[in-house]
Amino acid sequence: EMQLVESGGGLVQPGGSLRLSCAASGFTFSSYSMNWVRQAPGKGLEWLSYISSSSDTIFYADSVKGRFTISRDNAKNSLYLQMNSLRAEDTAVYYCARDAGITVAGIFYWFLDLWGRGTLVTVSS
């Protein structure tokens, strides 16, 4: 069974750091790009970051650029999110999601087809 399992969430003080992990199983992790998406309590989904399968392409949402760092270890089938300078507004459930795509009529379309269950990060003093 294909699966993503996040870990590393918890309570952290403002200005602190936290490292999230996402363990992949049941598929060839090294063949897929990956993403982090978060959801603040009672709010919608916010895409945060993308990393290509070989780590040569990385992008961030403006809201986390310069504070968060995405990385992966294909040998360990794992995705990471290093979060520094955390703020109260970073409080959210953090999901990792697999990036997949398909060509339809010669055009390539992306979508997030496999998600983990999420890990809760609470930033509070």
Next chain:
Amino acid sequence: DIQMTQSPSSLSASVGDRVTITCRASRTISSSLNWYQQKPGKAPKLLIYAASSLQSGVPSRFSGSGSGAVFTLTITSLQPEDFATYYCQQCYSSPGRTFGQGTKVEI
């Protein structure tokens, strides 16, 4: 950045109803639009990709349409398990994966 706006933000419906949710992009995104369903406490689930392609395993009562900047998700004959929040997502401006604000479908 491309902004995605869904309407309505919430709606009340009954089992058996036909439900339509609209998603508008701030500029044309061709057919690069996905729809997800999220139930409370659960991860989002992909329903529709490329505006109108049904993800494997998703019931045929779900359908998507549209291109350019206006898209719709339609649920024909709403079932009890369909009460959830639905999100659209653009995948035109790579790598941004901008989501709409969500539409809550409730009884």
